[in-house]
Amino acid sequence: MITGLNHLASGKIRDLYAVGDDLLLVASDKISAYDYVLESEIPDKGRILTQLSMWWFGQLADLVPNHVITADVDKFPAELAPYKDELRGRAMLCRRLDMVAVECVARGYLTGSGLAEYEQTGTANGVPLPAGLVDGSRLDRPIFTPAMKAEVGAHDENVSFEEMAERIADPELAARLKDLTLAVYSRARDIAEGRGILLADTKFEFGRLPGGTLVLADEVLTPDSSRFWPADEWRPGRPQASYDKQYVRDWLTSPASGWDRKSDTPPPALPEEVVQATRARYVEAYERLTGEKFD
Ligand code: ATP
Numbered sequence: 298m299i300t301g302l303n304h305l306a307s308g309k310i311r312d313l314y315a316v317g318d319d320l321l322l323v324a325s326d327k328i329s330a331y332d333y334v335l336e337s338e339i340p341d342k343g344r345i346l347t348q349l350s351m352w353w354f355g356q357l358a359d360l361v362p363n364h365v366i367t368a369d370v371d372k373f374p375a376e377l378a379p380y381k382d383e384l385r386g387r388a389m390l391c392r393r394l395d396m397v398a399v400e401c402v403a404r405g406y407l408t409g410s411g412l413a414e415y416e417q418t419g420t421a422n423g424v425p426l427p428a429g430l431v432d433g434s435r436l437d438r439p440i441f442t443p444a445m446k447a448e449v450g451a452h453d454e455n456v457s458f459e460e461m462a463e464r465i466a467d468p469e470l471a472a473r474l475k476d477l478t479l480a481v482y483s484r485a486r487d488i489a490e491g492r493g494i495l496l497a498d499t500k501f502e503f504g505r506l507p508g509g510t511l512v513l514a515d516e517v518l519t520p521d522s523s524r525f526w527p528a529d530e531w532r533p534g535r536p537q538a539s540y541d542k543q544y545v546r547d548w549l550t551s552p553a554s555g556w557d558r559k560s561d562t563p564p565p566a567l568p569e570e571v572v573q574a575t576r577a578r579y580v581e582a583y584e585r586l587t588g589e590k591f592d
């Protein structure tokens with residue numbers, strides 16, 4: 298955390314500060330796995346994810362307005378000047394929005410909590426899916442599976458579209474959230490697929506400007522908000538290799554870590570080679586998606 302700035306809140310990975318009427322989102326190098334924030338950090342992760350998010354905002358700009366003012370530290374307001382070096386590459390100055398308390402999830406492949414529900418009831422957020430789907434199956438049509446944002450510390454709650462519409466008490470807004478989420482997801486899925494990466498699912502957050510305009514907010518289409526799978530390793534019927542945390546998860550659940558996932562003890566620190574392999578994977582995801590070198 299940066300002392301001297303007006304701290305508003307912190308999530309597991311990012312810190313939020315107020316800058317005038319605006320908002321500064323700062324991504325750290327922290328990484329979480331199995332619901333724990335690990336004590337080891339992944340060098341450059343915050344910069345990689347911020348740059349990736351910025352790249353996606355650019356790709357999507359014709360579909361939906363976004364909250365970004367600038368991520369260029371040289372264009373930040375003067376009061377941030379003393380923190381330039383700390384913020385460079387990892388901070389986004391954004392319009393501060395009235396957030397819609399819905400996690401707008403789109404899924405193009407079935408896994409995670411979507412799969413868990415399907416195995417119980419054959420549905421996803423209450424909507425029936427075809428029979429015979431397995432872990433990692435591609436869905437013919439991407440689905441919108443909203444969740445209500447939970448209070449700090451609690452898990453978000455998956456709800457049906459109808460229930461979400463009722464809870465926000467605005468059916469028109471609910472319909473727009475769904476349409477925008479699916480449109481943005483579909484665009485991103487096509488772009489990623491052309492670059493050898495499957496975008497299995499992702500989560501967006503929207504907010505409103507003072508005039509009421511609906512705007513895409515938060516980070517977008519990063520490995521922390523999405524599941525990215527290498528296309529050439531995709532085999533439905535088992536858990537897929539993920540683009541980012543695979544080394545971390547594999548090592549944590551291997552005998553080498555000595556960690557018992559079912560215990561209440563937090564995971565141990567990561568060995569240097571796991572840290573470096575994980576960093577390399579983030580860099581690779583960034584470079585494959587954007588086609589640009591990560592400096
Ligand atoms: P987690 O670590 O589980 O993600 P979190 O969601 O509470 O926890 P962050 O994601 O780090 O923490 O925090 C980002 C917060 O900022 C979210 O609550 C998000 O809704 C909010 N947010 C994102 N963009 C804006 C914006 N433009 N205006 C206001 N709030 C925003």
Ligand code: MG
Binds near residue numbers: 308
């Ligand atoms: Mg969040």
